Amino acid sequence: MLKIKNLNASIENNEILKGIDLQVNAGEVHAIMGPNGSGKSTLAQVLAGREEYEVTDGVVEYDGRDLLELSPEDRAREGLFLAFQYPVEIPGVNTAYFLRTALNEKRLYRGEKQISAMEFLKLVREKMKLVQMDESFLKRSVNEGFSGGEKKRNEILQMAVLEPKLAVLDETDSGLDIDALKIVANGVNTLKSRNNAIIVVTHYQRLLEYIVPDFVHVLYKGRIVKSGDRNLALELEKQGYDWLKENVPAQAVHVEE
Amino acid sequence: MADENEFLQEYANREYKYGFVSDIENETVPKGLNEDIIRLISAKKKEPEFMLEWRLKAFRHWQTMKEPRWANIKYEKIDYQDIVYYSAPKSKKDGPKSLDDVDPAILEMYNKLGIPLKEQEILAGVAVDAVLDSVSVATTFKEKLSELGIIFCSFSEAVQNHPDLVKKYLGTVVPYADNFFAALNSAVFSDGSFVYIPKGVRCPMELSTYFRINAANTGQFERTLIIAEDDSYVSYLEGCTASMRDENQLHAAVVELVALDNAQIKYSTVQNWYPGDKDGKGGIYNFVTKRGLCKGVNSKISWTQVETGSAITWKYPGCVLQGDFSVGEFYSVALTANRQQADTGTKMIHIGKNTTSTIVSKGISSGFGQNSYRGQVKVLKSAKNARNFSQCDSLLIGDKCGAHTFPYIEVKNSTAQVEHEATTSKIGEDQIFYCNQRGISTEDAVSMIVNGFCKEVLAELPMEFAVEAQKLLGVSLEGSVG
Numbered sequence: 001m002l003k004i005k006n007l008n009a010s011i012e013n014n015e016i017l018k019g020i021d022l023q024v025n026a027g028e029v030h031a032i033m034g035p036n037g038s039g040k041s042t043l044a045q046v047l048a049g050r051e052e053y054e055v056t057d058g059v060v061e062y063d064g065r066d067l068l069e070l071s072p073e074d075r076a077r078e079g080l081f082l083a084f085q086y087p088v089e090i091p092g093v094n095t096a097y098f099l100r101t102a103l104n105e106k107r108l109y110r111g112e113k114q115i116s117a118m119e120f121l122k123l124v125r126e127k128m129k130l131v132q133m134d135e136s137f138l139k140r141s142v143n144e145g146f147s148g149g150e151k152k153r154n155e156i157l158q159m160a161v162l163e164p165k166l167a168v169l170d171e172t173d174s175g176l177d178i179d180a181l182k183i184v185a186n187g188v189n190t191l192k193s194r195n196n197a198i199i200v201v202t203h204y205q206r207l208l209e210y211i212v213p214d215f216v217h218v219l220y221k222g223r224i225v226k227s228g229d230r231n232l233a234l235e236l237e238k239q240g241y242d243w244l245k246e247n248v249p250a251q252a253v254h255v256e257e
Numbered sequence: 258m259a260d261e262n263e264f265l266q267e268y269a270n271r272e273y274k275y276g277f278v279s280d281i282e283n284e285t286v287p288k289g290l291n292e293d294i295i296r297l298i299s300a301k302k303k304e305p306e307f308m309l310e311w312r313l314k315a316f317r318h319w320q321t322m323k324e325p326r327w328a329n330i331k332y333e334k335i336d337y338q339d340i341v342y343y344s345a346p347k348s349k350k351d352g353p354k355s356l357d358d359v360d361p362a363i364l365e366m367y368n369k370l371g372i373p374l375k376e377q378e379i380l381a382g383v384a385v386d387a388v389l390d391s392v393s394v395a396t397t398f399k400e401k402l403s404e405l406g407i408i409f410c411s412f413s414e415a416v417q418n419h420p421d422l423v424k425k426y427l428g429t430v431v432p433y434a435d436n437f438f439a440a441l442n443s444a445v446f447s448d449g450s451f452v453y454i455p456k457g458v459r460c461p462m463e464l465s466t467y468f469r470i471n472a473a474n475t476g477q478f479e480r481t482l483i484i485a486e487d488d489s490y491v492s493y494l495e496g497c498t499a500s501m502r503d504e505n506q507l508h509a510a511v512v513e514l515v516a517l518d519n520a521q522i523k524y525s526t527v528q529n530w531y532p533g534d535k536d537g538k539g540g541i542y543n544f545v546t547k548r549g550l551c552k553g554v555n556s557k558i559s560w561t562q563v564e565t566g567s568a569i570t571w572k573y574p575g576c577v578l579q580g581d582f583s584v585g586e587f588y589s590v591a592l593t594a595n596r597q598q599a600d601t602g603t604k605m606i607h608i609g610k611n612t613t614s615t616i617v618s619k620g621i622s623s624g625f626g627q628n629s630y631r632g633q634v635k636v637l638k639s640a641k642n643a644r645n646f647s648q649c650d651s652l653l654i655g656d657k658c659g660a661h662t663f664p665y666i667e668v669k670n671s672t673a674q675v676e677h678e679a680t681t682s683k684i685g686e687d688q689i690f691y692c693n694q695r696g697i698s699t700e701d702a703v704s705m706i707v708n709g710f711c712k713e714v715l716a717e718l719p720m721e722f723a724v725e726a727q728k729l730l731g732v733s734l735e736g737s738v739g
């Protein structure tokens with residue numbers, strides 16, 4: 001589904017990603033871990049098409065297409081979803097309206113009929129139950145005045161409504177209390193299927209107890225320095241990143257499992 | 258790397274969608290302004306003596322006045338001798354009796370603007386008094402209104418058929434000496450609308466006028482007078498678009514509203530005149546004086562405006578709250594893009610006891626647009642317990658535009674309560690990207706955010722107008738992304 005080869009990206013002439021290789025197949029869950037500032041969010045944003053980042057080298061294939069050729073909105077319409085580490089507030093724009101517009105854009109792109117207000121309401125109510133969000137949020141402006149945890153839940157709600165093929169969750173677990181974490185994880189697990197894939201960026205093993213990854217990768221200084229199965233996450237939890245840092249060769253070595 | 262402000266740049270380069278020129282023959286008087294021209298205008302319109310006298314008085318006063326320079330706008334000096342002060346569409350008969358009599362070219366033009374008169378007449382139940390080049394060409398639903406005693410006609414007709422009413426109220430709210438442009442308008446006004454709602458009558462439909470400036474070099478000088486007798490209600494809509502021109506066109510309208518005891522007037526405007534090209538060439542100079550007099554107790558006047566057009570907008574629809582317990586409201590959206598400049602706001606003059614006023618102003622600037630809010634709240638000594646609430650919000654798109662707020666508050670009665678709030682925000686790259694990531698294009702995202710920003714004001718517009726205004730904001734934002 002997603003094939004990243006030697007991806008290099010920079011912002012304002014600062015090299016952040018220095019040759020990422022990653023393959024994600026349908027039905028898989030990948031976790032990306034790594035210390036602060038290692039480039040996890042950068043990778044997520046580059047995949048989503050944020051224009052501030054310049055891709056200096058490498059290719060990204062998504063569903064057999066050149067992902068980097070697509071505009072950010074077309075990537076989204078093609079089923080790529082990014083749950084933001086810092087969801088953005090959009091004052092004045094009603095959450096329900098925003099979500100329905102997003103859904104209809106995707107439908108139009110696929111040549112499907114727009115969803116009516118009634119149908120949409122039915123759908124969104126059902127999805128809100130999944131993430132245990134109160135319906136009153138629909139009437140509020142997108143993320144405006146939402147608590148940190150509410151914002152994260154709203155990301156998962158949007159994911160649930162848009163049903164992406166590939167979802168990238170950037171630290172959706174941080175700032176969540178234990179109950180909320182379970183709710184979010186449960187939401188994600190419900191959406192998981194053989195046909196879609198999920199990349200979770202996280203600092204904590206805790207989330208991975210609920211969303212069980214097939215692969216765990218460690219990103220360090222813009223490179224994937226180690227990949228493994230879920231035990232790698234446990235090891236990181238115990239030992240931190242130092243043992244990996246020491247092992248990092250001058251040139252990137254990609255550990256394929 | 259993508260230019261951070263790329264979409265904003267393109268936003269600034271948006272083209273005017275309604276730019277075309279219709280070839281309707283025009284009957285014009287020579288360029289320039291002097292007493293003879295005024296006599297000629299008055300004669301062409303077969304006006305009674307009092308009207309000519311009034312025009313001449315205004316003209317003589319205007320000659321003693323200086324063009325105001327205090328607004329936060331810049332423009333080339335206007336040569337008042339280089340303007341044609343009167344033009345009327347030639348019609349085969351004396352005037353159209355119904356829509357069928359209207360010049361097909363005119364109807365065609367309205368259709369291009371997306372204002373199908375016929376459809377509106379049938380579907381919306383809106384009585385349309387279409388003003389084209391200063392003379393009314395179509396009036397509908399007149400009969401239905403006249404059954405209720407409502408007068409809705411062109412200003413010229415009112416001067417002919419209801420001279421007493423005109424004489425009684427003309428200039429009582431905006432005297433000809435009020436300001437430079439009002440004096441000019443009083444001297445040379447060509448036509449406009451007249452509305453009279455008799456006592457106790459609630460006007461059953463929205464009254465609507467579409468204005469359009471069409472003839473080259475023709476200054477447009479509308480004059481509108483609306484009188485609402487005791488316990489009456491009327492909602493009036495004014496909307497307009499103009500064709501593309503290279504020369505700047507002056508527009509100096511005057512609108513006077515009079516609300517008597519318990520009467521309510523709702524006046525809504527959507528203004529989309531040609532704003533000039535992206536370098537600031539051409540466009541309409543829109544210098545308007547609009548004022549409502551809440552003359553009676555418990556009367557109410559609401560101004561709602563959506564201003565997206567014109568190269569320069571200079572207007573301050575205001576309310577004189579004379580009657581005790583009277584209410585004045587001002588809801589405004591002003592959008593400036595490219596090199597557009599707007600200096601707009603309101604004046605609320607509290608005279609009566611327990612008078613209240615509400616001001617909600619939303620300024621949107623993009624490109625090199627300059628948007629100023631200038632609001633005056635004046636509480637006179639007599640205005641015991643007066644209240645005002647003002648809110649002025651500015652939204653910036655890009656970093657070459659500007660927003661300015663100039664509140665003038667003058668309170669002479671200590672029981673008054675005056676509140677003023679102001680905010681400035683910016684459409685951020687991160688907001689746009691967030692929308693993009695949800696499949697929403699940049700253009701739609703900007704439009705969505707702008708509409709959200711203006712929501713409070715758009716909500717004040719009558720339904721069908723609100724939809725149009727929303728579309729207009731969209732059109733104004735068109736071409737903002739590649």
Ligand SMILES: Nc1ncnc2c1ncn2[C@@H]1O[C@H](COP(=O)(O)OP(=O)(O)OP(=O)(O)O)[C@@H](O)[C@H]1O
Nearest residue numbers: 011012014016034035036037038039040041042043
């Ligand atoms: N405009 C910029 N100029 C220079 N460096 C930048 C710029 N934007 C981001 N960076 C740097 O890029 C690096 C990677 O940032 P990124 O947000 O991808 O890290 P992360 O792995 O997601 O970290 P965290 O775990 O804290 O979320 C950081 O060192 C950050 O300071």
Ligand SMILES: [Mg+2]
Nearest residue numbers: 040041042085
């Ligand atoms: Mg991050």
